[in-house]
Amino acid sequence: MNGDDTGTVMTDALGTAARPATAPPPAARGRAPRGVRLWRGLTPWLFLAAPLALLITFTYAPVANMIAYSFTDWDGVSPDLHYTGAENYVELFTRPELFQVFFVSGYYLAASVVQIAVALYFATILSFDVRFRNFFKGVLFFPYLVNGVAIGFVFLYFFQDGGTLDSVLGLFGHHSDRAWLGTSVSANTSLAGVSVWRYTGLNFVLFLGAIQSIPGELYEASELDGAHRWHQFRYIVLPGIKPVLSLSVILSVSGSLSAFDVPFIMTGGATGTETFVIQTVKLAFQFNKTGLASAAAVVLLLIILAVTWVQRRLVPDDKVDLV
Amino acid sequence: MTLPGTTPAGRRRAARSLTYLSLAVASVVVLLPLAVVLLTSLKSSKEMADGSGALALPDDFLNFHNYVTAFRDGGMPAAFGNTAFILLFSVTGTVIIGSMAAYAIDRFTFRFKKLVVALFLIATLVPGVTTQVATFQIVDRFGLFDTRWAPIVLYMGTDIVSIYIFLQFVRSIPVSLDEAARLDGANAFTIYWKIILPLLRPAVATVVIVKGITVYNDFYLPFLYMPSEDLGVISTSLFRFKGPFGAHWETISAGAVLVILPTLIVFLFLQRFIYNGFTRGATK
Numbered sequence: 001m002n003g004d005d006t007g008t009v010m011t012d013a014l015g016t017a018a019r020p021a022t023a024p025p026p027a028a029r030g031r032a033p034r035g036v037r038l039w040r041g042l043t044p045w046l047f048l049a050a051p052l053a054l055l056i057t058f059t060y061a062p063v064a065n066m067i068a069y070s071f072t073d074w075d076g077v078s079p080d081l082h083y084t085g086a087e088n089y090v091e092l093f094t095r096p097e098l099f100q101v102f103f104v105s106g107y108y109l110a111a112s113v114v115q116i117a118v119a120l121y122f123a124t125i126l127s128f129d130v131r132f133r134n135f136f137k138g139v140l141f142f143p144y145l146v147n148g149v150a151i152g153f154v155f156l157y158f159f160q161d162g163g164t165l166d167s168v169l170g171l172f173g174h175h176s177d178r179a180w181l182g183t184s185v186s187a188n189t190s191l192a193g194v195s196v197w198r199y200t201g202l203n204f205v206l207f208l209g210a211i212q213s214i215p216g217e218l219y220e221a222s223e224l225d226g227a228h229r230w231h232q233f234r235y236i237v238l239p240g241i242k243p244v245l246s247l248s249v250i251l252s253v254s255g256s257l258s259a260f261d262v263p264f265i266m267t268g269g270a271t272g273t274e275t276f277v278i279q280t281v282k283l284a285f286q287f288n289k290t291g292l293a294s295a296a297a298v299v300l301l302l303i304i305l306a307v308t309w310v311q312r313r314l315v316p317d318d319k320v321d322l323v
Numbered sequence: 324m325t326l327p328g329t330t331p332a333g334r335r336r337a338a339r340s341l342t343y344l345s346l347a348v349a350s351v352v353v354l355l356p357l358a359v360v361l362l363t364s365l366k367s368s369k370e371m372a373d374g375s376g377a378l379a380l381p382d383d384f385l386n387f388h389n390y391v392t393a394f395r396d397g398g399m400p401a402a403f404g405n406t407a408f409i410l411l412f413s414v415t416g417t418v419i420i421g422s423m424a425a426y427a428i429d430r431f432t433f434r435f436k437k438l439v440v441a442l443f444l445i446a447t448l449v450p451g452v453t454t455q456v457a458t459f460q461i462v463d464r465f466g467l468f469d470t471r472w473a474p475i476v477l478y479m480g481t482d483i484v485s486i487y488i489f490l491q492f493v494r495s496i497p498v499s500l501d502e503a504a505r506l507d508g509a510n511a512f513t514i515y516w517k518i519i520l521p522l523l524r525p526a527v528a529t530v531v532i533v534k535g536i537t538v539y540n541d542f543y544l545p546f547l548y549m550p551s552e553d554l555g556v557i558s559t560s561l562f563r564f565k566g567p568f569g570a571h572w573e574t575i576s577a578g579a580v581l582v583i584l585p586t587l588i589v590f591l592f593l594q595r596f597i598y599n600g601f602t603r604g605a606t607k
Contacts, residue, residue: 051423055443146540
């Protein structure tokens with residue numbers, strides 16, 4: 001076996017050539033007796049047994065099963081199930097109430113545009129010298145660490161009649177008796193707002209890290225050339241954070257399709273706020289429609305794979321390859 | 324006559340104040356909803372009913388009555404116990420499994436290595452939330468449903484990001500160390516245990532923090548796999564506040580604060596590690 005060759009492919013596949021690929025791994029060489037050689041051949045598998053077993057059992061087997069279930073009418077409990085062809089998929093795309101979840105994702109998608117813009121703005125500001133920088137950084141990031149159920153309650157109270165939002169508006173002399181979570185548009189906008197509150201911090205810290213890893217000389221040189229802040233942002237910062245930016249886009253898309261805990265806690269999917277995951281969970285575990293739920297999950301998986309694929313075509317950067 | 328903001332210096336000053344203004348606004352937006360919940364948690368049910376509004380300060384800042392109710396009637400001790408149990412096993416498991424996989428992939432050449440690496444790579448593309456419909460059946464068949472082991476094995480088995488974090492670090496450990504140990508008669512397991520694992524300490528710290536916070540905050544898996552009330556973790560126990568404490572916002576708020584507080588403390592003490600950890604976790 002050619003150890004060198006595999007080594008090179010490996011590093012390429014993983015995108016980061018942190019170590020020169022020329023050093024052959026120790027196990028590849030040596031003219032040891034047969035038993036020892038066999039033992040050595042076995043060693044990596046002993047290390048890999050548990051990780052691989054878990055990987056296959058809890059990632060690949062479910063995906064395979066899910067695809068199989070999606071072509072049946074199985075209810076998840078009874079021993080009999082019938083092959084129904086593509087019926088579940090047809091149902092998924094023709095029943096408007098099932099299809100509606102995609103429009104809900106639209107709100108979260110729009111929210112993530114706001115979120116990325118806000119995160120980018122604050123990351124840029126805080127990459128310069130600002131007083132209380134660590135404090136602001138901590139404040140902006142902290143919501144990302146807060147428990148989703150707690151966030152759900154915090155904002156349930158926030159949007160409640162006479163709650164935080166109404167009281168703050170009252171301070172400015174605006175008295176409304178509007179039920180923020182009462183109509184579909186208002187409820188989804190509110191929930192999308194919560195999502196901005198919660199996730200901006202992660203994007204912000206990712207951007208900040210990327211901006212700070214841009215060498216300072218670049219700014220100094222550009223200043224000598226008479227560049228403005230905007231020019232610096234456009235020609236130095238933006239290209240420097242491109243990989244992280246594209247990563248954020250991907251995370252946002254899959255995040256907005258798989259939004260679950262905050263809407264589930266705040267509205268339970270009522271008033272037209274049901275997301276894809278809430279619907280799938282309900283179909284599978286409340287209405288025992290495992291077949292249909294599997295079809296929905298397969299569609300979601302395909303969308304996310306497609307988005308990832310498009311992103312990698314557009315931004316073929318090895319840094320984001322590992323995600 | 325020069326208006327402020329027309330001279331370069333004036334403009335810079337205006338930009339500076341705008342910067343601070345936007346930061347102040349953002350801080351209020353982030354902190355106000357949390358602060359109000361903290362205030363609410365200190366109010367009595369009578370204060371809640373008198374219509375003084377959400378922003379009113381509590382009469383007694385030391386009124387911890389709601390915390391007692393939330394802690395005792397909300398089953399918080401059991402919830403923290405279950406969360407701690409799950410945290411301990413899933414984080415330890417993730418560290419051991421991730422570092423073993425990384426060691427095997429980086430330090431050995433073996434048949435089907437490319438296939439194994441591809442399996443791990445492709446798995447990162449499959450979001451866990453999508454596959455639970457089918458994962459549920461498998462967990463159920465192992466008899467793990469409604470036990471604390473269901474989330475534990477799932478947290479351990481589906482964390483490929485940790486494997487990558489470990490892989491980065493294993494790569495940076497010189498192979499000559501392994502070789503020297505091998506010449507001294509150490510076998511692969513001794514090398515892993517005595518040399519690789521101790522040198523992976525920064526990676527272990529990263530994984531422990533990121534994984535720990537993720538597990539602590541997760542609602543989806545405990546909600547799906549542990550419906551029994553006595554198996555509530557902090558997320559699901561807090562979620563159950565919705566029923567019995569329905570309109571008692573002061574108790575619900577106290578529960579929320581109890582859940583947020585440990586995160587805040589950990590964050591204040593480990594800030595730097597947390598930033599690095601999440602940056603690494605997301606980009607590697």
